[in-house]
Amino acid sequence: MKSVYLGLGSNIEPKVEYLKKAVEKLAAEPEIILEKTSSLYLTKAYGYQDQADFINAVVYLKTSLTPEKLLKTVLKIESDLGRVRNQKWGPRTIDIDILFYNKLEYQSQDLIIPHPEIKKRAFVLIPLIEVAADKLFIEDVSIKKWLQKLDYDQDEIKFYDEFPNINSNKK
Ligand SMILES: Nc1ncnc2c1ncn2[C@@H]1O[C@H](COP(=O)(O)OP(=O)(O)OP(=O)(O)O)[C@@H](O)[C@H]1O
C-alpha cells in the first residue's frame, strides 16, 4: 500500500458538501483506505482572484492503485460531482490534486508528482502540515520550511470547521 496525500478544493456552493461527497467516494473505492482528513480551511482565491472564496482540505490515504489509475479515479470523481473544465484556475465544484505518492517523483504527459504547485500554495501547505506534521519533503526541504519561506497573508487562510464525518462504506 502506498501513502498518498490529496489536496481538495471547492468554490461553488455547497462547498463543504462537495468536499464531503468527494471524500466519501474516495473512501468507497475498494483499493483506497482513508486514513486522515485535515480540517476545512476558508481561503481567498489564488491566481485568478475575481472568484468566490474556496474551502480547502487535505486527505491522507493508503492505496494499491498506481499513480495513473489513481488520477483516473480522482478525475472520475470530479466529473461525477459536476466539475466542468472551462477556465484555467476558474471556479469549480471540486478539484482534487495528487500532492504526494510515497516518495515517488514522476512525470508523464498528464501527471506530475509531487504536484508542482504545493510549495507556492499556503492553502495546500497548511492542511498538509496538519495531517503530515513534518514528514514530507520537496526538493529536500520540509513542508514546514516551505510554508515559512512563503510570503502570504495569514488572513487569506482561516480555519473554517472540522472535516464532516464520513460514511466510508465500501461497495
Ligand atoms: N499531481 C496531479 N494531480 C492532479 N492532476 C494533475 C497532477 N499533475 C498533472 N495533473 C493534470 O492536471 C489536470 C488537471 O487540471 P485542472 O483543470 O484541475 O487544473 P487546475 O486545477 O485548474 O490547476 P492546478 O492543477 O494548478 O490545480 C488533470 O487532468 C491532470 O492530467
Ligand SMILES: Nc1nc2c(c(=O)[nH]1)N=C(CO)CN2
Ligand atoms: N484558495 C484557493 N485558490 C485556488 C485554488 C484553491 O483550491 N484554493 N485552486 C486553484 C486551481 O487549482 C486556483 N486558486
